[in-house]
Amino acid sequence: MLFLIELLDSVRGFIAQGGNVLYIVAFALFLMWILMIEKYWYLASVYPKKRDEIIKRWDARTDTTSWYAHRIRDKWISEATEELESRMITIKTLVAMCPLIGLLGTVTGMIGVFEVMAQQGTGNPRLMAAGISMATIPTMAGMVAALSGVFFSSRLDAKVNLAKAKLIDSLPHH
Amino acid sequence: MKKVMNFVLLAASLSAGFTAVSQANELDDLLKQVKADRISEAKLDKQREAEFLSARADKQALLKKAKTRLANEQARNTRLTKEYAANEITLAQKEVELDNAQGTLGEMFGVSRAAAADAYGQITTSIVSAQFPGRGETLDRIANAKEIPALEDLEELWFALQTEMTESGKVAKFTAEVVQLDGTKTTEEVTRIGNFNIVSANGFLNYNDEVGQIQPLAKQPAGYISATASKFFNTNSGYAGVYLDPSRGAILALETRKRTLMEFYHQGDIVGYGITVLLVIGLLIALERMIVLGSMTSKIKAQEKNLDTPNDNNPLGRLLKVYQENKGVDAETLELKLDEAILRETPRVDRGINLIKMFAAIAPLMGLLGTVIGMIMTFQTITLFGTGDPKIMAGNISLALVTTALGLIAALPLILVHSIVAGKSKSVLHKLDEQSAGLIASIAEKESK
Numbered sequence: 001m002l003f004l005i006e007l008l009d010s011v012r013g014f015i016a017q018g019g020n021v022l023y024i025v026a027f028a029l030f031l032m033w034i035l036m037i038e039k040y041w042y043l044a045s046v047y048p049k050k051r052d053e054i055i056k057r058w059d060a061r062t063d064t065t066s067w068y069a070h071r072i073r074d075k076w077i078s079e080a081t082e083e084l085e086s087r088m089i090t091i092k093t094l095v096a097m098c099p100l101i102g103l104l105g106t107v108t109g110m111i112g113v114f115e116v117m118a119q120q121g122t123g124n125p126r127l128m129a130a131g132i133s134m135a136t137i138p139t140m141a142g143m144v145a146a147l148s149g150v151f152f153s154s155r156l157d158a159k160v161n162l163a164k165a166k167l168i169d170s171l172p173h174h
Numbered sequence: 175m176k177k178v179m180n181f182v183l184l185a186a187s188l189s190a191g192f193t194a195v196s197q198a199n200e201l202d203d204l205l206k207q208v209k210a211d212r213i214s215e216a217k218l219d220k221q222r223e224a225e226f227l228s229a230r231a232d233k234q235a236l237l238k239k240a241k242t243r244l245a246n247e248q249a250r251n252t253r254l255t256k257e258y259a260a261n262e263i264t265l266a267q268k269e270v271e272l273d274n275a276q277g278t279l280g281e282m283f284g285v286s287r288a289a290a291a292d293a294y295g296q297i298t299t300s301i302v303s304a305q306f307p308g309r310g311e312t313l314d315r316i317a318n319a320k321e322i323p324a325l326e327d328l329e330e331l332w333f334a335l336q337t338e339m340t341e342s343g344k345v346a347k348f349t350a351e352v353v354q355l356d357g358t359k360t361t362e363e364v365t366r367i368g369n370f371n372i373v374s375a376n377g378f379l380n381y382n383d384e385v386g387q388i389q390p391l392a393k394q395p396a397g398y399i400s401a402t403a404s405k406f407f408n409t410n411s412g413y414a415g416v417y418l419d420p421s422r423g424a425i426l427a428l429e430t431r432k433r434t435l436m437e438f439y440h441q442g443d444i445v446g447y448g449i450t451v452l453l454v455i456g457l458l459i460a461l462e463r464m465i466v467l468g469s470m471t472s473k474i475k476a477q478e479k480n481l482d483t484p485n486d487n488n489p490l491g492r493l494l495k496v497y498q499e500n501k502g503v504d505a506e507t508l509e510l511k512l513d514e515a516i517l518r519e520t521p522r523v524d525r526g527i528n529l530i531k532m533f534a535a536i537a538p539l540m541g542l543l544g545t546v547i548g549m550i551m552t553f554q555t556i557t558l559f560g561t562g563d564p565k566i567m568a569g570n571i572s573l574a575l576v577t578t579a580l581g582l583i584a585a586l587p588l589i590l591v592h593s594i595v596a597g598k599s600k601s602v603l604h605k606l607d608e609q610s611a612g613l614i615a616s617i618a619e620k621e622s623k
Contacts, residue, residue: 068616071611078612089597089600111438114575117565121564
């Protein structure tokens with residue numbers, strides 16, 4: 001428990017140094033990871049059942065070569081891939097957004113720095129340091145968030161594509 | 175010339191000799207008169223001499239008197255000199271006596287004077303003086319007094335310090351005259367929190383010790399801070415949280431110079447407003463798309479459950495209608511007909527989505543434009559005023575940064591919204607493109623059996 005309290009405290013200190021933009025980064029990161037975990041879970045436990053069911057239905061068909069059969073096969077594949085690919089755009093967008101949010105933090109931090117400069121002059125660099133840490137920490141946080149997402153989202157993308165290709169291959173024209 | 179002058183003078187003397195001869199008889203008369211006059215003048219002299227002799231006796235008496243006065247004064251002088259010398263000695267003795275009598279009290283008077291001077295500075299600038307005006311005058315008198323302070327003065331000093339101490343621990347409500355920003359004076363009820371802040375229903379007030387007036391702040395601090403002040407003022411019982419300025423007004427003064435979010439926004443100027451317009455239009459398009467696509471999806475879902483009666487109000491229904499109208503045709507023709515129908519439906523689904531994407535791309539670019547404009551203005555300022563005052567430059571630089579921030583702030587939600595709307599439209603298009611054909615195929619298969 002004590003460990004958790006210390007963690008919370010360090011997070012609080014981090015946010016106090018980095019400014020409110022970190023909340024947006026945290027939100028984007030949280031959303032991104034929730035969506036990715038959901039996708040992993042879907043690929044691991046829900047999708048195989050669905051795939052097996054579709055394959056079984058296709059194997060049970062007598063006619064697999066006519067135009068009608070092709071359209072029906074396409075429909076099933078489309079339905080399956082739509083579920084596979086749903087929210088992948090959002091995940092990729094969130095990954096792309098993270099550095100942008102970091103950049104926003106940089107800009108707002110620099111605004112803070114120049115605000116201090118406009119009021120107090122450049123005499124005291126300590127006053128400006130707060131704004132500078134508000135500028136740099138969100139940038140770093142945005143980068144880290146994006147990096148954490150880039151690897152897994154591209155792995156996920158590859159997995160989805162593989163699953164799609166495998167499904168198409170599993171529905172042969174007898 | 176000289177010869178001429180001599181001649182004239184000779185002629186003149188000759189003519190005068192002639193006149194004297196003609197008046198010889200009158201000289202005898204003159205002689206007689208002179209004799210008579212000599213007798214009378216001698217008489218006069220005698221008289222004057224007598225007078226003078228008599229006056230001389232008087233003067234002698236006067237001289238004598240003056241001399242005795244001089245002697246008296248000199249005697250007095252010696253006496254007084256002696257007395258003065260004696261007094262000097264007594265004075266020195268008395269001073270020693272006074273010092274002995276004062277003892278350590280002398281130091282105390284010095285301390286009390288210094289304390290009065292200290293307290294004067296502290297008390298006149300304290301906001302407690304807003305409630306109890308006129309406390310500074312006594313202290314000022316004690317601090318600047320030449321003589322030893324009287325007992326009343328010492329009591330006054332003690333009383334002033336005690337008042338300040340006691341009042342600084344109190345939260346007091348009192349009515350006072352508040353000089354508004356436009357110069358009008360109003361009588362308001364205000365709450366003093368210790369010697370830190372004065373608040374009223376309208377937020378924080380400032381005590382100007384130079385003129386002894388309570389004035390509202392030129393600008394209240396951020397809303398969540400000033401809201402606590404008025405809430406605290408209106409609290410009658412229990413506890414209420416309030417933002418307190420422990421520096422007795424210095425932080426509040428800084429707060430008034432801090433720019434609000436709205437002021438920051440308006441610094442973005444035309445570029446900032448342009449970005450806002452982009453954001454608003456983009457979000458409106460996205461909202462319209464979401465509503466249209468949402469209702470489309472639900473109608474398609476309803477249609478999927480009821481394939482036999484195609485409804486005209488959704489794309490799937492329209493496709494089913496195409497199939498029902500062309501039931502007899504072969505597969506190839508049906509596919510062509512369906513493709514045509516789908517092509518007709520597609521623009522309705524993905525209309526405006528690319529516009530959102532474009533806006534999301536333009537917004538940061540506009541921010542960049544603002545940055546460049548701001549930097550141009552900064553360098554213009556440098557050309558005019560030099561780099562001496564960073565404050566002048568900082569204004570323009572923050573303008574440049576504000577537009578960048580605005581561009582990013584507009585771009586982020588637009589990108590997110592675009593991804594959501596694009597996902598929705600893609601799923602609807604899938605439904606029409608791939609699944610509707612399959613649906614029709616399965617219907618046709620069933621009917622042919």
